[in-house]
Amino acid sequence: APSDPDLVERARAAKARLGEKVFVLGHHYQRDEVIQFADVTGDSFKLAREAAARPEAEYIVFCGVHFMAESADILTSDAQRVVLPDLAAGCSMADMATAEQVAECWDVLTEAGVAGSTVPVSYMNSSADIKAFTGRHGGTICTSSNARRALEWAFGEGERVLFLPDQHLGRNTAVRDLGLSLDDCVVYNPHKPNGGLTAGELRAAKMILWRGHCSVHGRFSLDSVNEVRERIPGVNVLVHPECRHEVVAAADHVGSTEHIIQTLEAAPAGSKWAIGTELNLVRRLAARYAPEGKEISFLDRTVCFCSTMNRIDLPHLVWALESLADGKVVNRIEVDPETETYAKAALERMLALP
Numbered sequence: 001a002p003s004d005p006d007l008v009e010r011a012r013a014a015k016a017r018l019g020e021k022v023f024v025l026g027h028h029y030q031r032d033e034v035i036q037f038a039d040v041t042g043d044s045f046k047l048a049r050e051a052a053a054r055p056e057a058e059y060i061v062f063c064g065v066h067f068m069a070e071s072a073d074i075l076t077s078d079a080q081r082v083v084l085p086d087l088a089a090g091c092s093m094a095d096m097a098t099a100e101q102v103a104e105c106w107d108v109l110t111e112a113g114v115a116g117s118t119v120p121v122s123y124m125n126s127s128a129d130i131k132a133f134t135g136r137h138g139g140t141i142c143t144s145s146n147a148r149r150a151l152e153w154a155f156g157e158g159e160r161v162l163f164l165p166d167q168h169l170g171r172n173t174a175v176r177d178l179g180l181s182l183d184d185c186v187v188y189n190p191h192k193p194n195g196g197l198t199a200g201e202l203r204a205a206k207m208i209l210w211r212g213h214c215s216v217h218g219r220f221s222l223d224s225v226n227e228v229r230e231r232i233p234g235v236n237v238l239v240h241p242e243c244r245h246e247v248v249a250a251a252d253h254v255g256s257t258e259h260i261i262q263t264l265e266a267a268p269a270g271s272k273w274a275i276g277t278e279l280n281l282v283r284r285l286a287a288r289y290a291p292e293g294k295e296i297s298f299l300d301r302t303v304c305f306c307s308t309m310n311r312i313d314l315p316h317l318v319w320a321l322e323s324l325a326d327g328k329v330v331n332r333i334e335v336d337p338e339t340e341t342y343a344k345a346a347l348e349r350m351l352a353l354p
């Protein structure tokens with residue numbers, strides 16, 4: 001649906017009043033009505049770098065989800081304020097690993113005698129607490145666009161990796177990019193005693209995968225791939241690495257949101273694509289490339305939007321911008337200093353990866 005012209009005008013006016021003071025970041029999964037006001041769009045890696053590179057902006061308005069705004073707060077100076085237009089924009093995957101559960105997991109690894117040789121690697125899609133845990137134990141953060149480099153680095157530091165919280169990104173990267181086997185991976189279930197693993201299994205594992213997943217990408221199945229190949233002969237299947245391993249194995253191409261966009265940009269006219277990632281992005285890409293004769297469809301029509309990404313809508317953005325323009329800071333995301341110190345160490349290790 002087209003955006004409400006009155007709200008569009010108000011957002012424009014509030015942004016104009018704020019001028020250089022505000023910088024609006026927009027993740028690729030945001031609604032069209034919101035993304036039109038982003039000063040920069042990107043995947044989570046690009047947005048983390050952009051936030052860190054804007055010391056002049058007094059306010060960073062983050063159109064994305066909570067963990068992204070936390071990361072922006074960690075990477076910006078104390079004087080800069082990060083605002084999330086709707087505090088209910090969380091991430092179900094990030095919520096699957098709590099600080100208590102991860103501390104307990106580390107105790108289990110210590111008990112099994114493997115903690116000293118295990119390096120934590122945490123996906124950006126995790127709370128600041130989990131990032132701090134990672135930093136405290138000498139690990140790194142990764143995103144879907146640098147997971148391979150993060151794992152290569154980690155295997156230079158230790159014998160095995162504890163990968164949090166997305167089992168699929170961990171497994172897909174280990175198997176596809178590092179050539180490990182599925183048998184090298186075990187899944188730690190925080191709801192079972194000792195994660196459901198024996199000390200022997202932990203010792204033998206190269207990848208200890210946290211039992212977390214994305215509720216959107218986890219819904220694409222092997223059937224989705226088979227069905228689309230039948231429906232659209234000659235289609236190229238391109239999926240995000242948060243998809244399940246069998247989906248990634250059956251796809252033609254795999255990559256982060258930024259990679260998906262670049263692949264479609266470079267695709268020849270007349271090519272056909274089925275994309276397995278969030279619907280807002282897929283719809284936008286389909287509309288953008290249709291005039292060039294690229295036929296882009298959604299991998300599975302029964303999968304829907306990321307509901308928390310969609311919490312950020314134009315009314316919330318207008319409210320946040322108008323409040324800031326009136327000198328009132330609303331919905332500030334602020335990580336406490338101790339958590340920030342360790343989380344920052346882990347994030348900076350990621351930013352320094354080759």
Ligand code: 13P
Nearest residue numbers: 043044045143144256257
């Ligand atoms: P990227 O932006 O790193 O591709 O991550 C996708 C995602 O699910 C963000 O929530």
Ligand code: SF4
Nearest residue numbers: 091092093214216306
């Ligand atoms: Fe979280 Fe998945 Fe939504 Fe990304 S798409 S914010 S990982 S639930």
